[in-house]
Amino acid sequence: VPRAWQTSGSQLFEGKTSFGMSVFNLGNAIMGSGILGLAYAMANTGILLFLFLLTAVAGLSCYSIHLLLKSSGIVGIRSYEQLGFRAFGITGKMAAGIAITLQNIGGKENLTLVLQLGYLGYTSGFSLSCMVFFLSAVIYKKFQILCPFEEFSSNSTLALAHVANVTVNHGYHNGHVMVDDSNCSPQMFTINTHTAYTIPILAFAFVCHPEVLPIYTELRNPTQRKMQHISNISILIMYTMYFLAALFGYLTFYTNVEAELLHTYSRIDPYDTLILCVRLAVLTAVTLTVPIVLFPVRRAIQEMMFPNKTxxxxxxxxxxxILLTFINILVIFAPNILGIFGIIGATSAPCLIFIFPAVFYIRIVPKDKEPMRSTPKIFAACFAGLGMLFMIMSLSFIIIDWTTGSSSALGGH
Structure with missing residues (x-):
């Protein structure tokens, strides 16, 4: 891979970012609002099944980055959309642009941190610090909040859902729901109607692929092996943080955890100083990262609608x-955060992680170098098929869950 890359403006760009800073940058790109839903995912899969799925998605994300880097190295392109154009023409460019737009729209509703070429500002560092603060608070609260919980406010969404079934497992007295001891034991393996959200939530949490190539361009003395090593380390760090956040969040609330973990803490004590500080930090991080998140979406729209305009x-x-107005309307009318995790995680995330890198690789790598029946391309084809399977299954189960109305009682803003 050449040290100097050709940019879209026909200028040479030589990266100056160190190995460690590149790990930090990619970690920022991976870290996002998906961490808020991981405890809910663990509650609906069990600890062992969740760990298996988390490991699988992390490993597949590493392989996906390998495909992207190899495709990029062959054609010398550092843009996800341009790889799509090189592979499938305007159709590939449009598909990649739409997927990136959807993913980052979902991220702006929550907390997707996106890093672009040339941006190494304090905003990203502050945002990552906020997520570390969030994880520390989750671990601390596990040892402060004892189960069974004395009470939940009857104004909470989950409490109202429990009141509807009060004669089964719970008592209801003076506006409070008394939670049974049986809800305070961890499950190693479980499957229910909400298990369908697990893979979309995990896929949503690991999407960083549109930012891999710009970070690759910034890297000093870039090589494919070096960037793959950076990606593996970043994913491993985020994998550890994700598992700890999910584990301690789940072991705090067990089956009572909501899709948005911070909302669950508010049901115990709406005026908890630590949780209010965490909420403030997250809100500040969201506010500061909105301009950064606009970059890839606006670039994708420009590439799709105004490719030749100055x-x-x-x-x-x-x-x-227009984007910010649309996002605000979506935030106001979206029923809960679980729907955002589900739809974005079941549509754009499988495309960006599984399907697009695989099909781009198959199309871009010359047949004289790797025939269609070669092992790497067979693996890539299977990888794309796996992504399609995840998408179809997740969407099907989510739609079934919506039609039964069982998800409407869970989660909230």
Missing amino acids: FNWIRHVAIAV
Whole structure:
């Protein structure tokens, strides 16, 4: 791989970012709001099944990055959308752009941290610090909140759901729900209607692939092996943080955990100082990262709708205003965060992690170098098929769950 990369503006760019900083940058790109839903995913799979699925998605993400890096190294392209254009023309470019737009729209509703070429600012570091603060608070709260819980406010979403079934396992007295001791034992393996959300939540949490190539470009003395090593370390660090957040969040609330973990703490004590500080930190991180998250979405829209247009401030601002207006409307009317995790995680995330890197690799790598029946391309084809299977199964189960109405009682803003 050449040290100097050709940018879209026909200028040479030589990376100056160190190995350690690249690990940090990619970790920022991976870390996002998906961490808020991992305890809920563990509650609906059990500890062992969740650990298996988390490990599988992390490993498959590493393989996906390998495919992207190899494809990029052959054609010398550092843009996810341009790889799509090289592989399938305007159709591939549009598909990649739409998937990136959907993923980052979901991230702006929550907390997806996206890093772009040339941006090594304090915002990303602060956002990652907020997530470390969040993890520390989750671990600390596990030893402070004892199960069974004395009471949940009857105004909470989950409490209202329990009141509907009060004659089964719970008592209801003076506006509070008394939780049974039987809900305080961890499950190693469980399957229910909400298990279908697990893979979408995990896929949502590990999407960083549109940012891999820009970070690769920034890397000093870039090689495919070096960038793969960076990716593996970053994913391993986030894998550890994700598992700890899920484990301690689950062991705090067990089956009572909601899709948005911080909302569950508010049911115990709405005025808990530590949780309020965590909420403030997360909200501040969201506010600061909105301009960064706009970059890939706006670039994708520009590539799709105005590929040959020169820069124009009116168009530039108009795209941002339309996007932010749409996001605010979506936040107001979306029923709960679980729906965002489910739909985005079951559509754009499998495309960006599984399907696109595999099909781009199959199309871009020359047949004289790797025939269609070669082992790498067979693996890539199976990888794309696995992504399609995940997408179809997840969407099917989520739609079934929605039609039964069982998810409407869970989670909230």
